[in-house]
Every structure is written in C-alpha cells, then in structure tokens.
Amino acid sequence: MAAALPALERAAQGAKVGAVLDFLRRSPTKLLIDGKWTAAKSGKTFETINPANEEVLALVAEGDKADVDEAVVAARRAFEEGRWRTITPHQRGRYLLRIAELIDKYADELAELESLDNGKPVAQARTIDIAGAAGIFRYFAGWPSKIYGETNPSDPGMFNYTLREPIGVCGLIIPWNFPLMMAVTKIAPALACGNTMILKPAEQTPLTAIRLGELLQEAGIPDGVVNIITGFGPGAGSAIAEHPGIDKVAFTGSTEVGKLILQASAGNLKRVSLELGGKSPNIVFPDADLASAVKNAMTGVFYNSGQVCAAGTRIFVQRDIYDNFVADLTAASERMTPGNPLDPQTRLGPVVSREQFDRVLGYVTAGRHEGARVTIGGEAVGGKGYYVKPTIFADVRNDMKIAQEEIFGPVAAAIPFKDEDDAVLQGNATTYGLAAAVWSRDIRRAHRVARALKAGTVWVNCYGVTDTAMPFGGYKQSGFGREGSRHVIDLFTQIKSVYVKL
Ligand code: NAI
Ligand code: MG
Numbered sequence: 001m002a003a004a005l006p007a008l009e010r011a012a013q014g015a016k017v018g019a020v021l022d023f024l025r026r027s028p029t030k031l032l033i034d035g036k037w038t039a040a041k042s043g044k045t046f047e048t049i050n051p052a053n054e055e056v057l058a059l060v061a062e063g064d065k066a067d068v069d070e071a072v073v074a075a076r077r078a079f080e081e082g083r084w085r086t087i088t089p090h091q092r093g094r095y096l097l098r099i100a101e102l103i104d105k106y107a108d109e110l111a112e113l114e115s116l117d118n119g120k121p122v123a124q125a126r127t128i129d130i131a132g133a134a135g136i137f138r139y140f141a142g143w144p145s146k147i148y149g150e151t152n153p154s155d156p157g158m159f160n161y162t163l164r165e166p167i168g169v170c171g172l173i174i175p176w177n178f179p180l181m182m183a184v185t186k187i188a189p190a191l192a193c194g195n196t197m198i199l200k201p202a203e204q205t206p207l208t209a210i211r212l213g214e215l216l217q218e219a220g221i222p223d224g225v226v227n228i229i230t231g232f233g234p235g236a237g238s239a240i241a242e243h244p245g246i247d248k249v250a251f252t253g254s255t256e257v258g259k260l261i262l263q264a265s266a267g268n269l270k271r272v273s274l275e276l277g278g279k280s281p282n283i284v285f286p287d288a289d290l291a292s293a294v295k296n297a298m299t300g301v302f303y304n305s306g307q308v309c310a311a312g313t314r315i316f317v318q319r320d321i322y323d324n325f326v327a328d329l330t331a332a333s334e335r336m337t338p339g340n341p342l343d344p345q346t347r348l349g350p351v352v353s354r355e356q357f358d359r360v361l362g363y364v365t366a367g368r369h370e371g372a373r374v375t376i377g378g379e380a381v382g383g384k385g386y387y388v389k390p391t392i393f394a395d396v397r398n399d400m401k402i403a404q405e406e407i408f409g410p411v412a413a414a415i416p417f418k419d420e421d422d423a424v425l426q427g428n429a430t431t432y433g434l435a436a437a438v439w440s441r442d443i444r445r446a447h448r449v450a451r452a453l454k455a456g457t458v459w460v461n462c463y464g465v466t467d468t469a470m471p472f473g474g475y476k477q478s479g480f481g482r483e484g485s486r487h488v489i490d491l492f493t494q495i496k497s498v499y500v501k502l
Pocket of ligand 1: 202
C-alpha cells in the first residue's frame with residue numbers, strides 16, 4: 001500500500017497539520033538573500049530526511065561560498081544603510097514581539113514540521129521548542145530600549161561617554177538538536193542589538209529555519225537583515241567562518257568544529273562565541289530526594305533522545321546507594337519506550353540521522369568492550385527509523401571512552417563515587433565544562449559542590465532547567481561566551497568611547 005503513496009505523503013505520514021504538507025509541497029528549495037527566495041547558484045539541492053521513517057521530506061537548496069558571498073553583500077548593505085540599526089529601539093522591540101506572535105500563531109505547524117525533520121516528539125516540540133522560541137523573542141523584545149551606554153568620570157575638561165553599537169554582519173551557525181530554538185537563540189539577540197546576519201541551519205534539519213524566514217518577512221523585517229543559507233558545514237558553514245566580510249560568528253555544535261571556526265576567524269579577527277559539547281556530571285548524594293533524583297537523572301539524559309549539549313550523561317552515585325539507584329533508574333527507564341514522534345503520547349523519538357544512529361551504536365559497542373554493564377537497552381529498536389533504545393551502562397569508570405566522549409544519544413553512564421571530594425574530582429575529570437548537577441538536601445554541601453564544579457551551569461536538585469534570563473555557556477572545551485541574559489548583549493555589541501573636549 002505504502003508504495004502507492006506519493007513520496008511526500010509517505011515521508012510525512014501521520015502529519016495532521018495541512019499547512020505542513022502545503023509547505024513541503026511548495027518545495028522549500030530556496031535560500032533567503034536580500035529578501036528574495038533564490039535557488040543556490042550551483043543549482044544543487046540536498047535531501048532532508050524524516051528520521052522516523054527514513055523517507056525524503058524535501059529537497060533543500062545547497063548553498064555554498066558563492067551564495068554566502070551574495071548574502072554578505074546583502075547583509076552589509078542592509079547594515080550600512082541603517083535599515084535596521086537606525087530604527088528606534090522601541091520599533092525594533094515591536095518587530096521582535098510581532099515575530100513572537102507569528103511563532104505562536106503557527107505553533108502547531110512549526111511543531112509538526114520540527115518533529116518531522118528532527119524526529120523529536122511533537123508534544124515536546126510544541127511545549128519546549130516552539131513555545132520557547134516565541135518566549136525568546138519576547139524576552140529580547142525588551143532589550144533594544146535597555147542597551148545603555150555610560151558616562152565616565154574623567155578629567156573635568158573632558159566629557160567621556162560610551163556608545164554600545166552593533167557589531168555588524170553576524171554569521172550564525174547552528175546544530176540540529178533544537179533547530180528552531182537554536183536559530184532564535186542567536187537571531188533574537190543579534191536583531192535586538194541592531195545587527196544584520198546570515199543564518200546557516202544544520203543540514204539535517206533546515207525546514208523550520210526556512211519557515212522562520214517566511215515569518216520574518218511576514219513580520220516586516222527589512223530585506224537583507226536576516227539572510228538564510230541552507231547547506232553543509234564544509235561548504236556554506238566554512239565560507240561563513242572564513243568570510244572577511246563577516247564581523248562575528250556565533251556557533252553552536254561540536255567542539256571539533258568549534259576549533260575550526262576559531263581558526264578560520266583569525267583571517268579578519270572575527271568576534272567568536274562558541275557553545276560546544278558536554279559530558280555533564282549529575283551527582284547524587286545519599287541525602288537527596290532520591291525519587292526525584294531518579295526521575296530527573298532519567299529525563300536529564302534521555303530527553304530529546306540524549307541529543308542535548310547539557311545532557312547529564314555521567315550519573316555519579318554515592319557507592320552505598322549505587323546499586324539501588326541504578327536498579328530504580330533502570331526500572332523507571334523501562335517506561336521510556338521509543339515511539340512515533342507525531343503521536344502526542346510519545347516521549348522518546350529516533351535520533352536525527354543515520355550518521356548519528358551509527359555513531360551512538362558505535363559507542364554502545366565501545367562501552368561493552370571496555371567492560372561496562374548494560375542494564376537496559378544497548379541496541380537499536382530495529383525496523384525503519386533511527387530508533388535507539390534508552391541505554392544505561394553501570395559499572396562505568398570515568399576514564400572509559402563512554403564517560404569521556406560526547407555520545408549525543410540516549411546513553412547514560414552510571415559511575416560510583418566514594419565521598420564529596422571524590423565526586424568533585426571525578427565530575428571535573430573531563431575536557432568539557434558545560435553543565436553539572438548536584439542532588440542533596442544538605443544546603444551547605446550543595447553550594448560547596450556547586451562552587452567546586454567547573455561548569456557554566458550547575459543545577460541543584462533539578463536538571464536541565466533553562467530560562468532566557470539565565471546566562472548559558474561553557475567552561476573549558478565547552479566553549480566561551482554566554483547566551484541568554486544581559487551577557488549575550490555583550491556578544492552582539494561593541495563599545496565605542498567618545499571623548500569630548502569641553
Ligand atoms: P557539527 O558541529 O559538525 O555541526 C554543527 C553545525 O556546524 C552544522 O550547521 C554544520 O553544518 C556546521 N559545520 C560543520 N562543519 C563546519 C565547518 N567546517 N565550518 C563551519 N560550519 C561547520 O555537528 P554534527 O556533525 O552534526 O554532530 C557531531 C557531534 O557533535 C554530535 O554527535 C555531538 O556530539 C556534537 N554536537 C553538539 C551539539 C551541541 O549542542 N553542543 C549540537 C550538535 C552536535
Ligand atoms: Mg559534523
């Protein structure tokens with residue numbers, strides 16, 4: 001029967017929102033440059049796949065250096081002509097609010113599109129990704145009118161003040177795990193600060209970024225302010241990283257590519273901010289609310305099929321409670337069965353791509369070879385789709401590959417520790433430093449451990465909670481720069497000091 005269906009309907013099987021099929025049928029094979037949707041100069045396209053059934057959802061324009069060049073010219077012109085940076089801060093804020101309203105208006109469509117392209121459960125896409133994206137625009141809508149300069153105490157014969165100005169043309173390179181939310185996390189503050197930009201979505205998940213481009217136009221964002229180039233890392237991505245006409249790159253993705261971006265930035269000394277990988281420790285002391293710790297350890301590592309930069313992948317449990325905790329965690333995880341992402345009941349979808357599927361299963365094999373013990377999962381679901389069963393490894397040593405390398409799949413490593421010092425020592429024994437958590441009812445211990453952990457975010461008695469009002473970013477090789485909060489304003493502005501002789 002399935003063979004009789006046209007390809008698109010087969011790929012998007014289960015889609016309930018008519019607008020999603022309309023969007024896919026419109027064949028979004030275009031780049032957004034200077035307010036116009038145009039094919040890649042090379043004429044090339046690439047496939048974006050539904051990870052739940054491995055079918056082709058759409059062909060997308062494969063932008064490369066030539067297209068980036070054109071987008072840079074457009075973004076530069078829009079910047080220099082002041083199409084965006086010179087409108088009043090209040091007006092800029094109103095535009096951002098309008099975008100938030102449009103995201104809300106099309107939320108069901110966006111959620112389904114995100115779910116189809118990425119494989120994440122549609123219910124989570126709706127409440128976390130899409131609602132989150134609207135919230136981020138709302139948060140930053142308040143900022144344009146609150147980006148202050150200073151007057152400085154200088155010589156009485158002089159008057160010194162500062163202006164906080166946009167940086168210019170920004171390159172925004174994002175990954176596939178929270179496609180729309182990652183785009184918005186960078187676009188919203190970049191716009192709030194008056195910059196123009198070129199967004200490159202991940203090749204695995206370009207669709208919601210393209211739809212967002214349409215919404216930006218609907219909101220009336222002037223041409224050339226936001227340009228969108230779909231394509232691959234080594235093509236479009238590296239062209240952005242190297243481009244002498246781009247003033248700043250904000251990147252989220254692997255540490256490996258983060259290093260390449262930093263090297264490429266040297267050509268014109270671009271400002272760079274990097275939000276990279278993690279191998280975050282989630283540390284459970286015996287005096288914690290253990291039921292809550294079990295539940296959050298599970299969601300902390302399996303949420304979004306483990307494809308979260310801040311996932312609590314190393315679960316450290318004090319030795320006396322280790323066996324019971326692992327047994328409870330395993331039992332709780334039995335209820336986390338992977339299912340069709342478009343089913344509103346589904347809590348765990350497939351991983352994003354064949355590449356990621358192979359990579360995750362490769363780590364599972366490595367864990368077994370190193371002598372860790374699988375308590376649940378440890379294999380693919382089988383059949384169509386990139387489904388991996390939630391997997392817990394017990395008896396893990398912190399120096400094992402599965403405890404040191406970012407897996408980015410539904411795979412947890414449970415590691416015993418002796419005491420507080422040992423927990424901190426092992427927790428910090430990683431090249432990463434994105435996030436960490438501590439579970440304890442002893443507030444002195446909780447704060448002590450929070451201070452001792454080398455991570456950009458430390459959760460106490462919770463896991464994975466975020467808010468745009470909170471700074472988020474890495475220590476060590478998890479990157480630098482803080483997104484969210486007032487600190488991201490620093491990343492998208494520069495300070496000019498003006499001296500006036502009185
Ligand atoms: P990646 O780092 O290669 O991709 C992220 C973005 O960078 C994509 O838009 C990609 O097209 C672009 N890119 C790739 N190579 C580039 C280059 N040379 N110059 C400029 N841009 C480039 O991540 P990938 O390959 O999708 O996933 C591999 C691993 O990276 C994952 O298994 C995971 O461990 C980690 N990762 C971490 C993320 C995070 O949020 N920290 C997000 C995605 C992946
Ligand atoms: Mg890559």
